[in-house]
Amino acid sequence: MSARIQCISPVDGSLYVDRPVATPSEIDAALARARAAQKAWRRVPVGERARLVGGLVEAMKAMGNRIGEELAWQMGRPIRYGQGELRGVEERTNYMVGIAEEALAPVLPKDVRPGFERYVTRGPLGIVFTIAPWNYPYLTTVNSVVPALIAGNAVILKHAAQTLLVGDRFQEAFDRIGLPAGLFQHLVLSHDQTIGIIAGGHVNHVAFTGSVPAGRAIERACAGTFTTCGLELGGKDPAYVMADANLPFAVENLVDGAFFNSGQCCCGIERIYVHESLYDGFVQGFVDLTAKYVLGSPLSADTTLGPMARTNLADVVRRQTAEAIAAGATAHLDPAAFPENRDGSPYLAPQVLTGVGHAMSVMTEESFGPVVGIMKVKDDAEAIGLMNDSPYGLTASIWTEDVAAAKRVGEEVETGTVYMNRCDYLDPGLVWTGVKDTGHGAALSAIGYDALTRPKSYHLRLTTN
Numbered sequence: 001m002s003a004r005i006q007c008i009s010p011v012d013g014s015l016y017v018d019r020p021v022a023t024p025s026e027i028d029a030a031l032a033r034a035r036a037a038q039k040a041w042r043r044v045p046v047g048e049r050a051r052l053v054g055g056l057v058e059a060m061k062a063m064g065n066r067i068g069e070e071l072a073w074q075m076g077r078p079i080r081y082g083q084g085e086l087r088g089v090e091e092r093t094n095y096m097v098g099i100a101e102e103a104l105a106p107v108l109p110k111d112v113r114p115g116f117e118r119y120v121t122r123g124p125l126g127i128v129f130t131i132a133p134w135n136y137p138y139l140t141t142v143n144s145v146v147p148a149l150i151a152g153n154a155v156i157l158k159h160a161a162q163t164l165l166v167g168d169r170f171q172e173a174f175d176r177i178g179l180p181a182g183l184f185q186h187l188v189l190s191h192d193q194t195i196g197i198i199a200g201g202h203v204n205h206v207a208f209t210g211s212v213p214a215g216r217a218i219e220r221a222c223a224g225t226f227t228t229c230g231l232e233l234g235g236k237d238p239a240y241v242m243a244d245a246n247l248p249f250a251v252e253n254l255v256d257g258a259f260f261n262s263g264q265c266c267c268g269i270e271r272i273y274v275h276e277s278l279y280d281g282f283v284q285g286f287v288d289l290t291a292k293y294v295l296g297s298p299l300s301a302d303t304t305l306g307p308m309a310r311t312n313l314a315d316v317v318r319r320q321t322a323e324a325i326a327a328g329a330t331a332h333l334d335p336a337a338f339p340e341n342r343d344g345s346p347y348l349a350p351q352v353l354t355g356v357g358h359a360m361s362v363m364t365e366e367s368f369g370p371v372v373g374i375m376k377v378k379d380d381a382e383a384i385g386l387m388n389d390s391p392y393g394l395t396a397s398i399w400t401e402d403v404a405a406a407k408r409v410g411e412e413v414e415t416g417t418v419y420m421n422r423c424d425y426l427d428p429g430l431v432w433t434g435v436k437d438t439g440h441g442a443a444l445s446a447i448g449y450d451a452l453t454r455p456k457s458y459h460l461r462l463t464t465n
Contacts (some may be wrong), residue, residue: 003290005161005188008075010346011297017074017164019188030156031202033182034127038154041196042124046150050100051266055177056170057090060138063169067138072298074163075134076306076346077261079299085138088426092139092444095428096147103446104453110354117460122453124152125228126204131194131218133209134162134309135264135368141170143432144207144230144452149184151381151452155194156203157186158194160210168275186292201225201431205452209266212437230441230451232434234366235394236270238387240409241282242380242400243275244388249421250399251285257397257423259293259350262308263317263370266418267395267424272374273383286374287332287352290320293339295349307346308369314348317369320362321351324373329355329362358389364391380405384412393435397423 022030024036041049060067068082106119128148132141132190141157148155159167167186177358183321189197196315198221199207206229208218215233222229239257241250257269274282298306331351335341338349348370356363356373363373377383387396397419410418416434419425426432431447434440442451 003190005164007074007162007164008310009367010311011073011299012246012273019164021190022187023191027187027189030182030185030187031197034154034156034185034285037182038124038126038152038179041149042152043181044152046101046104046152049152050097052148052177052179053146054093054097055145056173057093059173059176060086063173067169069299069376070165070169071137071163072306074165075137075264076298078303078306080301080303081261082298084419085136088136088139089142092142092426092428093146094387096150096444096448098163099446100147100150100449104138107455115462116187117458117462119458120257120457121458122151122449125454127202128151128153128155128205128452129153129197129203129208130157131206131208131210132157132159134160134164135261135266137163137166139168139426140175140209140232140266141166143209143426143448145170145184146203147444147448148452149179149276150451153204153452155184156197157184158189159186164188168450171275172248195221198222198227199225201227203227205229207441207443215439226404228383230443232266232394232432232438232441232443233437233439234392235268235434235438236364236366236390236392237265237267237395237397237423238390239269239272239397239399239413240383240387241272241274241278241411242398242402242405243277243400245275245278245399246340246421247278247285248440251282251289253421253423254397254399255286255289258372259290259305259370260424261457262306262348263350263372264309264313264368265424266360268368268402269423269425270367270372270396272372273377273386274374275383276376276378279374283332283352283354283374290350291333292336293338295340295347297340305370307349308348309346311344311346314346314369316341317348317351317371319361319369320367321363324353324360324362324464327360329353329373333379341349359385364390380409384409388412388414391437394438395423397421418453
């Protein structure tokens with residue numbers, strides 16, 4: 001019997017999707033179709049490519065109701081929020097469409113040399129292999145797929161087992177808008193098949209979002225093939241609430257930044273450092289607002305906190321929380337106040353911890369769930385030291401009314417993005433990148449196009465007389 005990929009729904013533990021993996025001949029055929037389609041696609045003018053790919057937005061919006069329900073069943077996001085991800089799809093797609101012609105235009109040297117024409121073009125790489133995660137399955141896919149296609153590449157998508165249907169919806173949308181056959185293909189693949197495609201040198205670039213161990217495996221597979229890769233891996237994103245912060249505003253936004261999507265956000269807030277002058281008020285406000293979440297079935301309109309995607313992921317958060325409490329941390333929420341909270345299930349109550357420190361895994365290891373630790377700090381230097389005391393570096397948020405102070409602190413923070421008075425958001429006009437174990441590469445913005453193209457120089461002597 002052939003291997004199969006299954007999605008077990010966190011709603012009730014039922015089997016929601018069950019698919020056979022692609023056969024070797026199907027993989028070979030898909031790669032051949034992609035190569036053939038890309039040769040013709042790369043000759044289509046950039047503006048025309050962008051216009052066609054931009055049709056993805058309306059095709060996706062037409063599936064809105066179905067997408068919201070499918071996300072609830074596949075990864076547990078409350079149905080009241082399900083279609084919200086499509087707003088990000090629209091924003092990111094429209095932005096990358098809008099800047100495409102300028103971002104991909106030839107680069108001219110600033111100095112003019114009589115008798116010569118000199119310029120650098122940005123040509124497509126060939127086949128981009130997108131390996132997408134389940135937590136924001138539409139947004140993380142758009143980040144690479146849309147600009148890769150606009151830049152003239154073909155795309156093979158391998159989506160996470162937990163969100164297989166998302167790959168189907170992208171295929172359906174691109175087929176509906178008339179994207180040339182073979183240019184975008186969603187394949188159901190095992191981990192071994194995924195690594196085999198990369199190690200075999202069958203693709204030109206890998207765009208991966210996922211865990212640090214998986215990122216390392218992809219880098220090893222790329223080794224020796226000259227295949228490039230962009231990796232967005234783990235995170236432990238911090239927030240620093242400075243002495244002059246707007247306290248109610250910071251509380252409201254940081255609670256949302258910590259617990260939206262059950263904390264399963266690449267740039268979600270996992271640790272908070274608060275100036276000692278605001279600490280008590282911040283903690284009280286944070287706990288009070290967190291207590292208002294309603295944990296339950298994501299299919300219920302009343303639910304504001306759904307189950308985590310899988311029980312084993314919830315168990316990581318349970319372990320970190322229990323270890324912290326055993327080491328002296330204080331838990332401010334009673335799980336019994338959330339009746340749907342159940343051990344051995346993906347249904348997990350939110351938790352706020354104080355009395356924590358960096359000797360505890362909950363403050364240093366990725367949680368990716370509904371728990372956050374809050375620490376008191378005396379000044380900027382202490383906050384910066386703690387924010388940087390991490391193997392990760394995706395985003396950091398600073399809460400203050402002083403722009404100069406935010407810039408000053410931001411300069412010292414080791415991270416790919418610095419926010420002031422916001423968090424848990426990706427601006428498509430700014431490059432999305434990380435440092436340290438969060439990985440490397442660039443997505444979105446004009447810089448994102450650079451990662452999906454290769455430069456080619458033209459040095460033309462206009463006369464031989």
